[in-house]
Amino acid sequence: ETTLTQSPAFMSATPGDKVNISCKASRDIDDDMNWYQQKPGEAPIFLIQEASTLVPGISPRFSGSGYGTDFTLTINNIKSEDAAYYFCLQHDDFPYTFGQGTKVEIK
């Protein structure tokens, strides 16, 4: 089973900041990494596919990078509406596994 270690668990940002969230895989997963945003009581929203491809309709302030074992979700010019829980998912093998998530607060 592939373990994903996501950090930080919590972060507080000021509007306009650039934010980075890390996800490290326990083995090489190529670019088989997706990123999601989840707000309380809502269904998760698909942000980034294959590590770095922005899902159509998602704000270009979101971007992803990485390959192999180290991956990053970046939010540029963060806004109050970006306050949410973010998590990564690897789909290189079964079972699918998830990072523990990052709660992003906007000051």
Place this chain on the structure above:
Amino acid sequence: QVQIVQSGAEVKEPGASVKVSCKTSRYTFTNYAIHWVRQAPGQGLEWVGWINAGNGYTKYSQSFQGRVTITRDTSASTAYMELSSLRTEDTAVYFCARDRRPYCTNDCWGIDYWGQGSLVTVSS
């Protein structure tokens, strides 16, 4: 736009079973797999299992093997997850979600669309 609507909250006693439904629309149900994922209070997400909605083939996490059954009704474009021998630690929000790759079997592409989640509370 793909739609996935799950059944409502359930409260069950330890030892009981629960069956959660996942109704889909606006796409061809049998062309995509459906995953079940759970999120316990204050915890991360955990993959429960998966069904190929076309042929009914299932795959389950070892953590749930023997207690979970995933089925589908193609005429209703609906998938179901039944979890038996419930324990208090099964209290969680259960999500169903569609795999992004059509006709996936082993080499799948992760999840694109999610249901809204169904809270299952196990308490005596």
